[in-house]
Every structure is written in C-alpha cells, then in structure tokens.
Amino acid sequence: MAQFYSAKRRVTTRQIITVTVSDLDPFGQGVARNNGKTLFINGLLPDESAEITLTEDKKQYARGQVKRRLSDSPERVTPRCPHFGVCGGCQQQHASIALQQRSKQAALGRLMKRDVEEVIADQPWGYRRRARLSLNYQPKTQQLQMGFRKANASDIVDVVQCPVLVPTLEALLVPLRECLNTLQGKRSLGHVELVSADNGPLLVLRHTAPLSAQDKEKLERFSHSSGLSLYLAPESEILERVSGEAPWYSSDGLRLTFSPRDFIQVNDGVNQKMVATALEWLDVQKEDRVLDLFCGMGNFTLPLAKRAASVIGVEGVPALVAKGQENAALNNLQNVTFFHENLEEDVTRQSWAKHGFDKILLDPARAGAPGVMQHIIKLAPTRMVYVSCNPATLARDSEALLRAGYQIQRMAMLDMFPHTGHLESMVLFERK
Template sequence: MAQFYSAKRRNTTRDIITVTVDDLDPFGQGVARHQGKTLFIPGLLPQETAEVVITDDKRQFAHARVKRRLSQSPERVAPRCPHFGVCGGCQQQHVSEALQQRSKSQALARMMKQPVDEIISGPTWGYRRRARVGLNFAPRTQTLQMGFRKAGSNDLVDVHHCPVLAPRLEALLPGLRGCLSELQAVRRLGHVELVLAENGPLLVLRHLAPLSQADREKLERFSHSEQLSLFLAPESDKIAQVTGDAPWYESDGLRLSFSPRDFIQVNDAVNQQMVARAIEWLAVDATDRVLDLFCGMGNFTLPLAARAAEVVGVEGVATLVEKARENAALNGLSNVTFWHENLEEDVTRQPWAKAGFNKVLLDPARAGAPGVMQHILRLAPEKVVYVSCNPATLARDSEALRAGGYQITRLAMLDMFPHTGHLESMALIEKAPGG
C-alpha cells in the first residue's frame, strides 16, 4: 500500500536522546534543553538525567516521555496515593513539597517580573473540602466504578483512596460505594458531589432516572448512619435536600451559609489566611469605602464590612448575590450592599460605579478582569488587592494598572492546590510615588 506524506507535516523523531533536567514548570513537568530547543518531560525533576523520546515536536519547544531514568533527584519522593500517575487529579505527588512551592513561586515571579514576597500555605494532605466523584456502571464486570477522570481522558479511575481529600470525606468512600452499588438505579447514576461544611459533610447525588422508594430509603439510612446531609439532583440544575441541615462555613470568624452547588474555596486553611492577608494589605479601617468585585457570596466582602465604613460587592451570578445578602443579614452587617451585574459589560453604566471608593478588592475567574481595569483607574483607589487563579491574566490586568501609575508592592503565591499544577496568587497594588 502506498503512503503519502504532507510536506507540511512535522515528523516526530523516535530517536532516544539523553537529557538532564534543569528546571520544573508549574505543572510538574521537567524542563530540559536539547539542540537549542526547550523540552517538557512529565515525571522528571531538576538534576535528573534520562533517556527520552520526543512525542510532539513544535518549532519552539517539544514534549518528550521518559524511556529510562538514569539518576534520581534528592527532591523526588514516593507518591502517597496508589492511583497517582493514572488519576488526573494530581500531577506532582512525586515532587517534594518544598520544590513544588519553589517552582510555582519562581514561575509566578517570572510572569509578574518581580519577586514573590511570601508563600501562603496550609496542610498539603487532606486539604480538599469538596470533590466531584464520577460514577459509571461497568456491564462487563457488573460493578459500579467510582472515582476521578484519567489524565487526558474521560475514562474513570476506580478510586478507593484519595489522600488530598479531607479525611472525613475520604472515610465516606467505602461505605458510599457499597450503598450506591445496592441501589436499583445503580446503572443510571451520574456523579456524587462531596462537600465538608463546618457543620458536617454533605452529599449531592446526580441520578439520571427517578429513584424508587426503596432506593431513597437506602440513601436516607446511609445519610443518617454517616451523619451527613443528603441532597438529590434529578436534573443538572436542580437539587432537593432530603436530610440534614443547611451547610455553612466560616470566613474570618463570620458564618456564611451556602448551597451545595455554590462556589466555595476548596482549601479552607489557605482561604482563611488569604482573607486575613487581604484585610491586612488593604489596612481597612472605619473610614474606608471598599469595593469588592466578583464577590461571590461574600467570602471577602463580609469580613471587610466588619471593619469598614461601607462595602459594595458586585457579582455576576444572581444566586450568589442573594446568598451574599442573606449572609450579611445573618451576621448583622447593615453597611454592605450587593449588586448583580455583568462585569464583562460596560461597568460605567452600572449603578455601583458612580460611587467613590478608596480601596478595591477583586477575585475574578480565570479569564481575569480586563473590563474593569480602566474603571478602577478612574476610581483612583489608594490600594487594590487582586486575588488570582490564573497568573497570566493577573500579569495582563496588573500591567494596565501599572500603566496608570500603580505598582505591585506585595506578591504572594497561594498554595491552594498542593500536588497539582494549579497556581494561585494575590497582589497588593498601590499608587506609585508621583503616580
């Protein structure tokens, strides 16, 4: 059979080459150089030499896989999870915690073009207080698979242990597997969401067909025996509470109620420090008017309101705005106002934008906040704290403020997701001298 090759196709070499890694990127890939090109190699650490095969050859860089490792870094550690390397949840369990934090801080410093002042971290195991666990009934084995997606795949890894889950949630896994396996609807289950609230764990079961009375009773018995709150989700956008109390968590000593589907920070220990550091950096006192953009249900807004003269929170998700108002009332805070507005639109036309603020906090999603940067400059606050889950958009947005006479005076790396490639950060941005 004749084979035809496109002249534009870049053939990937299968030759074995020997390289030594000299850096680690934020995603846990070793970085090496070969013939003037940067190679990214999963599984290798700085100081390690290995025989590798290039798998994807680009003009400026290439990806490679390890054929044989020839030396071992002193920063290599034994992964704690038996599913590591197959499950897509963690990428860096083979890396010492010190190297993980150092490589992420260095990557942040490079992107922001200035040094990182501090690393805000907490426990590196048992830190996840929420997780979505996939469910799949395997006809061939007639068993229920329960776990997380494989790296780069929709296939499930059948997980029995997860050391990054909060211990109270990890302890639920064996009993939950047994309970769900006994349901008549076992073939028609979607996923479960596990959340550890301050007042105990909760479980949301997404089911793809109506549950029989017998199935509901089994689930209720399980919820009582495990002392958790049970929610059922017959549709993707609807949930109904069956047992237990409404969940809540604390932010800076204030009580915030939430719905199981509401966004809350996964890492409670880092969240508490992050909120405290934002308050400290803003130096909030009883004379301040503070603006909190992308405020959610009030994670930062309410602690700010406990100290400031007035706080305004703006959020694009209507249900979170309602929850924020409830939480303000719950905590007896009358000096805070919440607005439901799309911050990607022209904010100058929005009601909150006409008021003066001397301090601003923003905590946007991965896309950042390009639509509000110019308006922040018009407000001319003394201080801005930007909390970011994407350093690329933090770098872009802060550049707009720098061009307007501001400078970053504090930069912190938030170790919100140890053992993963997620890099979160926060920056204090203040008027430059003469700005």
C-alpha cells in the same frame, strides 16, 4: 495488465537521547534543553538525568518520555496516593512540597517580571473540602465505577483512596461506592459531589431517571449512618434536600451559609489565610469605603464590612448575590450591600459608585477582568488587592494598572492546590 503494490511496513526506531532537567514547570513536568529547544518530560525533577524518547517534536518545543532514569533528585518523594500517575487529579506528588512551591513561585515571577517572596500555604494533604466523582455502570460486572478521570482521557480511575481530600470525605469513598452498588437504579446515576462544611459533610447525587422509594430509603439510611446531609439532583438545575441541615463555613469568625452548588474555596486553610492577608494588605480603616468585585456570596465582603465604614459587593451571578445578602443579615452586618451587575459594563455609572472608593478588592474567574480594569482606574482607589487563579490573565490585567500609575507593593503565591498544576496568587497595588 493491472499491477498491485503492497507497501512493506516501515519500521522506525525512536532515538534515545540523554537529558538533564534544569527546572520544574507548574504542571509537574521536568524542563530540559535539547538542540536549542525546550523539552518537557513528565516525571523528571530538576538535576535528574534520564534516557528519553521524543513523543512530540514541534518547532518551538518537544515532549519526551522517560525510558530510564539515571539519577534521583534529593527532592524526589514517594507519592502517597496509589492512583498517582494514572488519575488526572494530581501531577506533582513525586516532588517535595518545597520544590512544588519554588517552581510555582518562579513561574509566577517570570510572568509578572519580578521576584515573588511570599508564599501563603497550609496543610499539603487532606486539604480538599470539595470533590466531584464520576460514576460509570459496567454492564459486564454489573458494578459502578466511582472516581476521577484519567490524565488526558475520559476513562474513570476507580479510586479507593484520595489523600488530598479532607479525611471525612476520603473515609466515605469505599462505603459510598458499596451503598450505590446496592441501588436498583444504579444504571442511571451520573456523578456524586462531596462537600465538607463546618457543620459536617454533604453528598449530592445526580441521577437521570427517577429513583425508587426503596433506593431513596437506602440512601437516606446511609446518610444517617454516615452523619452526612443528602441532596438529590434529578436534573442539573434541581436540588432536593433529603436529610441534614444547610451547610455553612466560617470566614474571619463569620458564618457563611451556602448551597451545595455554590462556589466556595476548596482549601479552607489557605482561604482563611488569604482573607486575613487581604485585610492586612488593604489596611482597611473605620472611615473607608470599600468595593469588592466578583464578590461571590461574601467570602471577602463580609470580613471587610467588620472593619470599614461601608462595603459594596458586586457579583454577576444572581443566586450568589442573594446568598451574600442572606449572610450579611445572618451576621448582623448592616453596612454592606450586594448588587447584581454585568461587570463588563461601566460600574462607575452606577448610583452606588458616585462617591468613589478608598480600597478595592477583586477576585475574578480564570478569564481575569480585562473589561473592568479601566473602570477601576477611573474609581482611583488608593489601594487594591487582586486575587487571581490564572497568572497569565493577572499579568495582562496588571499592565493596565501599572500604566495608570499604580505600583506593585506585595505579591504572594497561594498554594491553594498542592500536588497540582493550579497556580493562584494575590497582588497589592498602591497608587503613588
């Protein structure tokens, strides 16, 4: 006779433990210790105690969820954004700016094995001059959602406010959504990009099917009434300007034109201070020959050219090289040349590198510049500034320079993205 076994559902109760947070990591998580293990808890600040349950328990660390906070830190503040805690854009609006900066300084110091005394910061709100918002058509309501992704999810938070955006862009959120919802082709809209240039805001609209003449007319009217430049992107590689003029921003008093798709630093205030600090640290003299690696379209290169005898900018993206050359001509700088090169190859073999360089600046992407460091060492500059958007790869790349006899003279944490987990920095190396 066959027997059938029906297992009863086993009910387990998660144990509630009480912890006190000792630190804040760069991602806004409180750090505590439990049974000799590091414990990360979202939403808790240093010196706060709480009853929590474990949500993840690994060999080296664990994660917890707050059930009841038992005390409040004096550095706890009320988040400005109504979407905070749901939207994945910001992680630290509940912490004071001073605490955020101290935690990032400490994290950078741990990785670099030395104290970080300098912080380069600007306005903590209304700083973000670029944003990409997802669009999602809802068949039930026949309305478009427009916003950012939820934390650790693909769902969209339908944002009506975003206090980290520059005010001109934040003011567009509600009227732009209303405009897009009137379009016949709203089902085929992919995303929007908003950029604040020095000569006004611009909008890039990605659409996956042709827009009707009526829809294009509505969008153009909206661009005129809102005082923005309008670009349409029927394909990911195509950009059609409908209205407005080409965007530009200033760096060290120079005008840099750019395409809406070009990389520019999101935080203009910190970018201006970062460029000024790099120029000061390098101490560029009139007779100096300077190399700028990963130069983009000339954010550092052109200000360097105002002070040096000659500057070489090297970049791996051809479109940015062309834009750098255009910006040099626009600013009447004739002592600067841009080159498109694979920066993993030995740049010292290029004809323009034969005479060497006195100073070098490099600003690589998150992967850092492991393939470049040995070539830089061969060029033997007296001073070098490394601008980093990833402290882990900065620490790795720095080891090669330290072994070659360079010393760290100055180091600063760049508060480029307040309220987020992004940690940027810059370091001055000098050869003794």
